[in-house]
Every structure is written in C-alpha cells, then in structure tokens.
Amino acid sequence: MYGSRGAGARASVAVVGAALLLAGCSSSGGDGKSDGSGAKVTQQPKNSDPFWVNPDGNAAEQVASYLKADKKDEAEQIRKIAEQPTGEWIGPENPESEARGFTEAAEKADRAAILVLYNIPHRDCGQFSQGGAADGDAYRTWIDGVAQGIGDRPATVILEPDAVLHLVNQCTPDEYHEERYDLLKGAIGKLKSLKNTKVYLDAGNAGWGHPDQIFQPLQWAGIDQADGFSVNVSNFYSTEDSIAYGKQLSAKVGDKHFVVDTSRNGNGPYTRGKADENWCNPPGRALGETPTTKTADPLVDAYLWVKRPGESDGTCKGGPKAGQWWPEYALKLAQATE
Numbered sequence: 494m495y496g497s498r499g500a501g502a503r504a505s506v507a508v509v510g511a512a513l514l515l516a517g518c519s520s521s522g523g524d525g526k527s528d529g530s531g532a533k534v535t536q537q538p539k540n541s542d543p544f545w546v547n548p549d550g551n552a553a554e555q556v557a558s559y560l561k562a563d564k565k566d567e568a569e570q571i572r573k574i575a576e577q578p579t580g581e582w583i584g585p586e587n588p589e590s591e592a593r594g595f596t597e598a599a600e601k602a603d604r605a606a607i608l609v610l611y612n613i614p615h616r617d618c619g620q621f622s623q624g625g626a627a628d629g630d631a632y633r634t635w636i637d638g639v640a641q642g643i644g645d646r647p648a649t650v651i652l653e654p655d656a657v658l659h660l661v662n663q664c665t666p667d668e669y670h671e672e673r674y675d676l677l678k679g680a681i682g683k684l685k686s687l688k689n690t691k692v693y694l695d696a697g698n699a700g701w702g703h704p705d706q707i708f709q710p711l712q713w714a715g716i717d718q719a720d721g722f723s724v725n726v727s728n729f730y731s732t733e734d735s736i737a738y739g740k741q742l743s744a745k746v747g748d749k750h751f752v753v754d755t756s757r758n759g760n761g762p763y764t765r766g767k768a769d770e771n772w773c774n775p776p777g778r779a780l781g782e783t784p785t786t787k788t789a790d791p792l793v794d795a796y797l798w799v800k801r802p803g804e805s806d807g808t809c810k811g812g813p814k815a816g817q818w819w820p821e822y823a824l825k826l827a828q829a830t831e
Contacts, residue, residue, distance in 0.1 A: 534575050536602055541785045544578035544649065544797070545599035545606050551818040552579075552803055570827035571803075571820075578784050579756070579798040580609040580651060582816070585624065588635050592642025605647035605689075609726075609799055610639060610680070613656045613673060618664040629672050636680045640687060647689040651752070651799050652680060654726040657714050658697040661707050678715035685718055693752050693794075696722035699730040699738035700762060708745035720794070721750040727800040728754065728772060729762040732782055736790055743792055753788075755781030756798035759830055773809040774822060779829035802826050 534548040534556070547553070552575035559568035581595045592608060599606035612635055616625035626632035659665040660673060677694065684692045694716055697707055716722060722742070725735040732755055739751040759779030763771045782796045803823025805812035813819055 534572075536604060537576070537578065537784070539603065541787050542578065542783070543605055543786060544784055544795075545595075545602055545604035546576060546578045547581065547595075547598070550575065550579065551801070552823065555803075555818070555820055555823065567824060570824055573780060573827045573830060574802045574823060577798055578604070578607060579801045580607045582609045582611060582801070583639055585612050585626065585635065588638035589642040592639045592648075593644070594642075596643050596646035596648050599648075600646045605649055607649050607651070607797060607799070608639070608643070609651045609654070610636070611654055613653045613676060615665055615669050615673075616653075616656065616659075618659060629676055632676050633679060636683050640683050643684075643687055643690055645688040648687075649691045649752075649795075649797075650684055650693065651723050651726060651797075652684070652692055652694045652719070653677060654695045654723075654799075655697075656695060657707060657710050658695070658701060660710055661697075662701065674710075674713045674715075678713075678718070681715045681718045685720075691720040691794075692718075693721050693723040694719045695726055696724055696739075696742055696751070698725045698728040699734040700728070704738065704742035704745055708742055711742075711746055716746050716749060719749070721752065722746070723752050723754065723797075723799065725754040725758065727756075727806070729758050729760075729775065729778055731758055731761045732789070732796065734761075736793060740790070740792055748792070750792050750794045752795045752797050752799075753793060754799040755784075755796040756800045756802050757781060757826060770809065773806040774812040774819075776810070776825075777829065778826060780826055 534546060534553045536546050552571055555571045556568045556575050559571060583591050595606045595608065612626050612632060614625045614628055614632055626635055656673060656677060660670050665673065681692055681694065684690050694711065694714060696711055711722065724739045732753055735753045743749050743751060757778050758781040760777060763775030763778065780802055784795065784797050786795045788796055803818055803826065805815055805817050805819045807815040
C-alpha cells in the first residue's frame with residue numbers, strides 16, 4: 494500500500510540529463526534551457542524556492558515533444574510540472590555518479606538538489622517497486638557512494654520513504670527490524686557528516702495511523718541526528734492534514750522540523766476505490782502547492798515535490814511500471830490544477 498517509488502527505471506536517463514546540463518545545454522548562467530522550439534525551463538526565484546529545477550527531466554522533454562507536435566495547450570499544461578523542482582531518486586547501480594551529477598548541476602545553477610534515497614533492503618514489502626539493496630553491507634556501500642557524490646555541495650535528502658512506517662505496520666518481518674534501525678541511523682550519521690546536506694527521515698502520512706505509533710521507532714532510527722522528517726511522500730493527503738499530523742509527531746520527537754510532499758495532493762486523497770489501492774495512480778488528482786520554503790507553519794521547512802508528478806505508481810489502473818513517465822496521467826494532473 495505504501496510503496497511504488499520506482500527510481501531505478503529512470504536513473505540512467507536522469508544522469509544523462511545532468512551530464513548534458515553540465516556540458517553546456519543550459520542558458521542564462523544555468524537558469525534555463527532552450528532547444529530552439531520554445532521549450533525553455535527556468536529556475537524558480539531562489540528567495541522562496543532554493544531548489545534545483547532539472548531542465549532535462551521527463552516533464553521538460555514532454556513540453557518539447559508537445560511543442561514539436563504543435564500541441565501548445567498540452568505543452569503549457571505540462572510546463573506546470575516541468576518548471577518546478579522535483580526529487581531526484583537515486584538508483585541502485587551508480588549512486589556516486591548520479592549524486593554528483595545532480596548536485597553539480599544544481600550548484601552550477603546556484604540551487605540545492607533534492608535527492609530521494611529509496612534502497613533499503615526488503616523495501617516495499619513485495620509491491621510494485623520491489624527491490625532494494627541485497628543486504629546491509631550493500632546498503633552501507635551504496636550510502637557511502639551517495640555521500641561521496643554529494644560532497645560539500647548543497648543537497649536536501651529525503652531518506653527512505655516508508656522504511657520506518659513498514660516496521661510499525663508489520664509490513665517488514667520482525668527479523669529485519671534491528672538491522673533496519675542500524676542502517677537508517679548509520680545513513681543519517683554519514684549524510685549529516687557532509688558540510689551542506691540536510692536530511693529528513695520519512696515518517697509516513699496523515700492517513701496511516703497515529704503519531705503515537707511511530708515516534709519511538711523514529712527515535713530508534715536516529716531522528717535526533719537528522720534535520721527532521723518528511724510526511725506524505727508519494728501520497729495525496731491535504732497539506733492541512735499533513736501539517737497537523739507532522740506537528741503532532743514533532744511534539745513527540747523533540748520539536749523536529751519537517752517537510753511535506755505536496756506534489757499531487759491538490760484534490761486530497763482518492764476515496765472511491767478500494768482502500769488498499771487508493772494510493773496507486775488514483776484518478777482525478779491534481780498538483781498541490783508548488784515547492785517553497787515559505788510555508789504555513791514555522792515547523793514546516795518546505796513544501797517539496799518529492800514524488801515526481803507524472804511518473805507512475807505502478808502497473809495499476811492502466812499505468813506503466815513504477816517510476817516510468819506516464820504523459821496521459823501527467824496531463825490530467827496538470828489540467829486539474831488551477
């Protein structure tokens with residue numbers, strides 16, 4: 494119910510995009526890209542949104558494709574996604590080169606990269622984005638690669654969506670609990686040893702249960718070392734409900750700050766289907782608040798688009814594999830957004 498992040502399906506494409514940017518595809522000092530067709534993607538104002546917009550992302554490519562086909566209305570709709578910073582999900586194979594590519598491109602544009610780390614062993618409980626590191630040692634090596642790739646460049650890291658939640662809801666078998674706590678604590682320590690990296694450990698969403706059930710597991714996972722926690726990652730709960738949940742949880746973990754994934758919560762959660770399937774490519778959803786550090790509450794460090802709008806949750810409701818770009822769904826998200 495909580496998985497389906499799907500970073501690996503687009504990792505190689507993302508690295509190529511970052512490499513193209515570094516090779517000089519950007520214009521205006523790294524603030525945009527133009528291929529001559531009018532498909533220009535620009536950075537958002539740094540004072541309210543200090544995060545990097547990838548000018549070579551799937552949405553930007555879709556804008557260019559629509560313009561080439563003279564579908565200007567569709568292009569302008571997808572531009573709502575293309576011109577916002579979204580999380581870059583680091584794949585399992587080349588963590589150092591991917592992290593370096595994204596953070597170098599972001600630094601060149603005078604912005605911070607948003608990186609999502611989703612590779613914990615036994616992740617997703619066998620659902621649409623099955624996978625994860627083979628074992629604890631492989632995961633530690635992977636985290637080391639990510640850290641080496643980031644270096645001293647600015648980055649905001651969302652650490653392991655659902656990893657703590659799945660320990661609480663019994664999705665992850667008991668025999669893996671102790672190792673997972675150790676891996677998460679180690680990952681936070683490694684990433685926080687970097688000069689300019691912020692780390693937010695994922696803490697579920699407003700719809701799964703109560704903060705009383707997860708605050709102690711977050712402590713066991715090392716939340717005290719992190720900058721805070723993330724809520725609503727890849728989910729659809731309203732920003733208001735997400736903030737309420739986050740504030741309740743914050744009070745139990747030393748008043749830690751948090752970030753909210755607002756990527757697809759514009760219309761709130763889908764409630765008309767089967768309850769255990771409403772997280773997966775639900776119809777009738779909309780984009781939420783655009784990424785910003787100017788939020789409605791001082792405990793909320795940012796609204797972020799952690800989940801990349803337009804990428805599938807999995808092979809449900811006619812969608813492609815988890816993490817693959819789905820232009821029809823992306824267009825519907827954008828069209829439903831004021």
